[in-house]
Amino acid sequence: xxxxxxxxxxxxxxxxxxxxxxxxxxxxxxxxxxxxxxxxxxxxxxxxxxxxxxxxxxxxxxxxxxxxxxxxxxxxxxxxxxxxxxxxxxxxxxxxxxxxxxxxxxxxxxxxxx
Amino acid sequence: xxxxxxxxxxxxxxxxxxxxxxxxxxxxxxxxxxxxxxxxxxxxxxxxxxxxxxxxxxxxxxxxxxxxxxxxxxxxxxxxxxxxxxxxxxxxxxxxxxxxxxxxxxxxxxxx
Numbered sequence: 001x002x003x004x005x006x007x008x009x010x011x012x013x014x015x016x017x018x019x020x021x022x023x024x025x026x027x028x029x030x031x032x033x034x035x036x037x038x039x040x041x042x043x044x045x046x047x048x049x050x051x052x053x054x055x056x057x058x059x060x061x062x063x064x065x066x067x068x069x070x071x072x073x074x075x076x077x078x079x080x081x082x083x084x085x086x087x088x089x090x091x092x093x094x095x096x097x098x099x100x101x102x103x104x105x106x107x108x109x110x111x112x113x114x
Numbered sequence: 115x116x117x118x119x120x121x122x123x124x125x126x127x128x129x130x131x132x133x134x135x136x137x138x139x140x141x142x143x144x145x146x147x148x149x150x151x152x153x154x155x156x157x158x159x160x161x162x163x164x165x166x167x168x169x170x171x172x173x174x175x176x177x178x179x180x181x182x183x184x185x186x187x188x189x190x191x192x193x194x195x196x197x198x199x200x201x202x203x204x205x206x207x208x209x210x211x212x213x214x215x216x217x218x219x220x221x222x223x224x225x226x
Contacts, residue, residue: 004157033213033214035216040218041218042203042216042217042218042219043158043203043216043219044216045213045214048213058213090157090158092158101146101207102148102160102163103158103160103214105150105157105158105159106157107156107157108156108157
């Protein structure tokens with residue numbers, strides 16, 4: 001089954017404790033992206049990657065890091081989480097085409113930073 | 115830059131009512147337009163899309179027409195069901211490799 005998986009689905013942590021949210025896709029997609037969803041703000045892009053070893057900042061990259069060492073994986077790293085990073089996070093992947101192409105989303109990771 | 119504006123929710127309807135969720139956009143070039151749906155506790159799923167002016171996307175009884183002259187992509191359904199209760203996001207992408215720009219989402223609540 002074609003899918004994007006994220007782990008963990010739920011995480012409660014404390015300020016300053018480094019964490020990683022994993023994302024993996026099995027569709028051989030080149031493009032992967034991380035979003036955060038907050039009430040009243042919709043989805044905002046954090047980072048994206050157009051291929052292995054190619055990453056770039058989205059709209060709200062501060063406080064986050066990513067890496068793309070393999071095509072299928074795109075982990076999101078919070079080196080020193082803060083309460084304002086409490087949010088619902090989504091990973092997505094797609095295969096770019098000249099016309100519009102669908103992004104496939106993971107189920108989400110709900111992060112609470114105390 | 116690109117932007118998407120959606121009507122604020124929640125939109126509250128009775129079953130079998132007609133639905134319209136307005137979406138307008140600002141973009142350079144000729145974007146592709148999308149509607150995504152998020153059911154409670156789930157990720158986003160593509161509902162429909164349109165890639166050029168006057169295209170109509172349709173799926174599961176939902177429709178939206180790409181109107182370049184009014185820069186709009188309004189979502190419609192003739193008869194909503196309780197199972198349509200979800201958050202709906204309008205989005206655009208202006209090239210195959212560019213990022214999706216989302217609206218803030220509109221919650222739809224359908225009562226029996």
